[in-house]
Amino acid sequence: MTTPDKDLIAAELDRARARTALLTDAVDDDDLTRQHSTLMSPLVWDLAHVGNQEELWLVRDVGGRQPIRQDIDHLYDAFKHARRDRPTLPLLDPAEARRYVAQVRDKALDVLDRVRLDERPLVAGGFAFGMIVQHEQQHDETMLATHQLRSGAPVLSAPPPPPGDRRVRGEALIPGGPFTMGTDTDPWALDNERPAHVVDVPAFLIDVAPVSNAAYAAFIDAGGYDDPRFWSERGWAHRQEAGLAAPMHWFRDGDSWMYRRFGHVEPVRMDEPVVHVCYFEAEAYARWAGKRLPTEAEWEKAARWDPATGRSRRYPWGDEAPGPEHANLGQRHLAPAPVGAYPAGASPLGVHQLIGDVWEWTSTGWHGYPGFRVFPYAEYSEVFFGGDYRVLRGGSFGTDPAACRGTFRNWDHPIRRQIFSGFRCARDLP
Numbered sequence: 001m002t003t004p005d006k007d008l009i010a011a012e013l014d015r016a017r018a019r020t021a022l023l024t025d026a027v028d029d030d031d032l033t034r035q036h037s038t039l040m041s042p043l044v045w046d047l048a049h050v051g052n053q054e055e056l057w058l059v060r061d062v063g064g065r066q067p068i069r070q071d072i073d074h075l076y077d078a079f080k081h082a083r084r085d086r087p088t089l090p091l092l093d094p095a096e097a098r099r100y101v102a103q104v105r106d107k108a109l110d111v112l113d114r115v116r117l118d119e120r121p122l123v124a125g126g127f128a129f130g131m132i133v134q135h136e137q138q139h140d141e142t143m144l145a146t147h148q149l150r151s152g153a154p155v156l157s158a159p160p161p162p163p164g165d166r167r168v169r170g171e172a173l174i175p176g177g178p179f180t181m182g183t184d185t186d187p188w189a190l191d192n193e194r195p196a197h198v199v200d201v202p203a204f205l206i207d208v209a210p211v212s213n214a215a216y217a218a219f220i221d222a223g224g225y226d227d228p229r230f231w232s233e234r235g236w237a238h239r240q241e242a243g244l245a246a247p248m249h250w251f252r253d254g255d256s257w258m259y260r261r262f263g264h265v266e267p268v269r270m271d272e273p274v275v276h277v278c279y280f281e282a283e284a285y286a287r288w289a290g291k292r293l294p295t296e297a298e299w300e301k302a303a304r305w306d307p308a309t310g311r312s313r314r315y316p317w318g319d320e321a322p323g324p325e326h327a328n329l330g331q332r333h334l335a336p337a338p339v340g341a342y343p344a345g346a347s348p349l350g351v352h353q354l355i356g357d358v359w360e361w362t363s364t365g366w367h368g369y370p371g372f373r374v375f376p377y378a379e380y381s382e383v384f385f386g387g388d389y390r391v392l393r394g395g396s397f398g399t400d401p402a403a404c405r406g407t408f409r410n411w412d413h414p415i416r417r418q419i420f421s422g423f424r425c426a427r428d429l430p
Contacts, residue, residue: 148262250268281417362391
């Protein structure tokens with residue numbers, strides 16, 4: 001990625017805000033303030049929260065300006081209030097929240113106009129502004145997940161993704177040997193993506209595409225949810241306690257599987273990657289299939305390593321930013337694209353759809369890389385290290401390109417499936 005200039009930074013800030021507006025203007029004030037699931041915040045909380053983070057970092061820290069609404073900081077501190085409790089807080093109402101984020105944005109753009117992007121590490125390469133862009137886009141994906149959980153008539157629309165390719169099947173061999181994982185050069189990479197370091201990965205096989213709905217339906221039909229042999233001890237306990245029997249939002253209609261998606265009810269598309277499965281479900285499927293989930297290092301080597309040059313690319317297809325031909329990102333479509341839909345986005349070793357469509361569970365717990373250093377605050381990454389989390393990679397159809405690259409790392413609890421999560425399998429060489 002080339003070092004962003006101020007025009008690009010302003011454009012990225014505007015693009016993120018336009019998406020926030022689309023997601024919040026699509027519903028009425030009652031929908032904005034209602035909690036659609038205890039797993040999620042009310043949409044109006046997310047709206048004011050992105051403004052509050054922008055005020056804290058860009059207006060107050062980078063700009064050195066006086067606070068706009070210091071009195072609300074505690075309401076929008078994600079560490080002070082669990083999501084389930086946020087509806088009971090004295091939150092800004094929708095009109096107040098919109099006025100607040102607009103006021104913050106005006107001041108943030110004035111700071112951008114005046115600041116030098118080389119004066120200290122926080123703003124070098126526009127990092128603080130890029131951090132806020134990514135933060136807002138991450139909350140936009142969270143709000144999109146909230147839209148998937150809301151009841152009522154559809155309010156979002158998008159064209160369907162491109163068609164798939166039935167020839168994209170099977171596994172790819174990833175040769176053994178060292179590769180460079182992480183980055184030291186991407187100006188907007190977050191602290192958990194750093195530093196670049198060499199990892200020696202033994203040869204392995206990985207699915208060339210994410211596991212499809214058809215393949216997952218075969219697991220269900222074979223009794224995979226009823227056979228504890230395929231589940232870890234923790235996974236089986238959770239499957240029983242939560243009553244898991246299919247991916248979230250699937251239900252039976254006679255002999256067919258149906259799916260509720262953003263207010264629409266439609267048959268499950270069997271050629272799409274499966275989505276809304278938790279880590280334990282992915283783990284059980286992999287064991288049923290005679291495989292396993294890839295480690296995080298395996299996933300990144302499959303996504304970034306170029307055997308012709310020995311270097312690690314920014315994306316599977318190269319270093320250029322994602323285009324609509326490469327990956328299903330940015331809410332351009334409201335569903336994962338069918339398997340094989342993005343041949344131009346494949347890695348040099350023929351692995352498809354590593355970026356976009358569905359976040360992919362890996363078997364790796366959440367931790368910092370060797371030599372990890374907090375920057376600029378511990379609450380983004382470090383405080384979660386060593387907890388009960390699994391790493392997800394690659395982004396989803398709801399992830400914006402600004403918050404997705406071959407080094408980008410996500411993490412969540414292994415029981416979570418309201419996120420746009422899927423997986424692919426790997427296995428050791430025979």
